[in-house]
Amino acid sequence: MIRVSLTVLIFIYLAIFLTVVLTLWIGFEWSRQRRERRAVRNRIRCALCAFEFEDTSEEPLPRCPRCGSLNERERFRML
């Protein structure tokens, strides 16, 4: 039988608990960021009228549905 003092036992339990919590936290955060990036991947903000629209086509210069100007694809940034 392995003899372990109460202090060491508490330390082991705390270390395991914190490792599980940290792993779950990192996993959920990584999943949330991935969903967020996927949600704004096709979103484009018009440079002329600031209208935001979704464009799933592969055109290099999508046309704004409101004002008709051509827009470059650039990464959409959330605030």
Ligand SMILES: [Zn+2]
């Ligand atoms: Zn526009």
